[in-house]
Amino acid sequence: KAGVTQTPRYLIKTRGQQVTLSCSPISGHRSVSWYQQTPGQGLQFLFEYFSETQRNKGNFPGRFSGRQFSNSRSEMNVSTLELGDSALYLCASSFSTGPETQYFGPGTRLLVL
Amino acid sequence: AQSVTQLGSHVSVSEGALVLLRCNYSSSVPPYLFWYVQYPNQGLQLLLKYTSAATLVKGINGFEAEFKKSETSFHLTKPSAHMSDAAEYFCAVIPPGGTSYGKLTFGQGTILTVHP
16 A cells, blocks of 8 residues: 655745645555644644644644545644744545544654745 | 653663563553654554553564553663664553543653664
8 A cells, every 4th residue: 555645755844835745545445643843842743633623733823734534634824924833734534533643744844844 | 631751761772682661650550551663754663552451462573562550660671772673663542441542652762772
């Protein structure tokens, strides 16, 4: 099976712009979670989607949003980008709703100038 | 809120030496515990997980971890380090109860350096 894929892998944006990141989970996986990784704050949970519904949300401002499609693919959007949004954004998928292993993609590295 | 603490942001060992990476969780009820590894410019790869079955959990690449409820710990060990083990290691937790299964809470990470 193909692993979790994320596109694009690298992105450069300027302050005030918005960005959309995409994640395709492992085939058959219905849960997708997003994380932000920065040197200062480490790995922080953004949100989780299951069957097109947001089940959990982390402590991030409303500029961060996401959605999941019927084929389980997910996107996250960040509006009005700030310098502090520069980070590695990781997507993870798991099969269902239990405490299952999350399989991570390679991430999208976002640089905000 | 559930949290996890990794003692030591950097650990350095010689090739062939024992690897010990420490992780403690804060919870009166045992959570689900995971160890992940991240190589440079890559995502996270699962090493092993504890889900209330055996307290000694064996993972990939020769790693294992022991769940100790009395010490609220889940330390990661490997008897003999290899140069390829150099990476950053993360301990993570999911609280029991079913409401946050998709939300991993991570420790701050431990960078493992292996010297020849």
